[in-house]
Amino acid sequence: FLTINDLKGNRKMEVFELMEGHYLVGNQGIYKVLKFLGEGSFGKVAKCTKLGSPECYAIKIVKGSWAGEKEFKMMKLIKDLHPDENHLIKMYEWFQFQNMTCIVYELLDKSLHDSLMNETQLVHLCFIRVIAQQLLKALKALKSIGVAHCDIKLDNIMFAELDSVNVKLIDFGLALKTKKLSTETEIQVPPFRAPEVILGLPLDESVDMWALGMVLACLYFGNYPFPSETEYETIRAMVQIFGLPEAESILKTESRRVKPSNTTSSP
Structure with a gap:
């Protein structure tokens, strides 16, 4: 079993070495992994609780940084849309922990x-x-x-x-x-x-x-x-x-894909 200090010091730990009971050190608190909810090519989603709080969260744990940072930047835009009113998932924070990118979301029910x-x-x-x-x-x-x-x-x-x-x-x-x-x-x-x-x-x-x-x-x-x-x-x-699309609509679509040349002949 790894302690919080072990996790801070072990920079070579891979995302799939995380196990239930391990900890993630975020910007707004320390999260304990309760169980894993799903897994894909990106990494894993874990149900976590924040130490000192009864609330549970869904944390997306992404291997590497590029994909996680890309999703975080998109979520920053969405955060201003009032997620509850517009039926969009709510993000609380993101942080990099060892070689992983972690995005903390509200915990929802079932798909x-x-x-x-x-x-x-x-x-x-x-x-x-x-x-x-x-x-x-x-x-x-x-x-x-x-x-x-x-x-x-x-x-x-x-x-x-x-x-x-x-x-x-x-x-x-x-x-x-x-x-x-x-x-x-x-x-x-x-x-x-x-x-x-x-x-x-x-x-x-x-x-x-x-x-x-x-x-x-x-x-x-x-x-x-x-x-x-x-x-x-x-x-x-x-x-x-x-049925097949009308030929006229296909021609219009194709014409939009061909950009006209802006070059002019010199005198």
């Missing part, structure tokens, strides 16, 4: 995936309507500061209060300023990926609106509306339902 998609009965339309209203408000707030979430999916929408159907949008690790979106950007997982992302077309905040539509369709039908094994299958299914 839409865990709480609803595992049920045998379909979600009632009245609940879907409430969830839609809350998430549309979240997207409107993000648009007001020129930010796209870029990773809206069932796992990234969590209940703050399950009984009152109060949801919040989480995980801004892939979020970007809308003006920085490009065809080179890798965003969205396949079931929620917008067609313009698949086709390499110009992107804006509407990619989030498409992903939200997929989320709501999943809740209503109890399954993904389009196959997602390959991008070809996804686009083929969309064409079968919506």
Whole structure:
């Protein structure tokens, strides 16, 4: 078992060596890891308690510093949007501890995936309507500061209060300023990926609106509306339902991608 002093002195400790019962020394206090809530390529999310306080927090523990600092900068923008009113996760602080970046968030309940998609009965339309209203408000707030979430999916929408159907949008690790979106950007997982992302077309905040539509369709039908094994299958299914886009709209899109030359011939 490592003490707090051991953790301060051991600069070679890796993120996956953290265990339940270990401590993280933050700027606003010392956090004790109670249990791990999830794990991904970025690192881990741990449920922690702050020493001297009864409150519990969710701390995202990111390997290295670049990804964690990028998410923190995005969360600083979002912090001014009144997270509770706009259904966005609340951040309390961030700090670097050894070779890890730690972001302290409010502890939420369950994700839409865990709480609803595992049920045998379909979600009632009245609940879907409430969830839609809350998430549309979240997207409107993000648009007001020129930010796209870029990773809206069932796992990234969590209940703050399950009984009152109060949801919040989480995980801004892939979020970007809308003006920085490009065809080179890798965003969205396949079931929620917008067609313009698949086709390499110009992107804006509407990619989030498409992903939200997929989320709501999943809740209503109890399954993904389009196959997602390959991008070809996804686009083929969309064409079968919506038809091919008009040639005129394709030409307009292509013309926006070709920048006119500003050079003039010298006399």
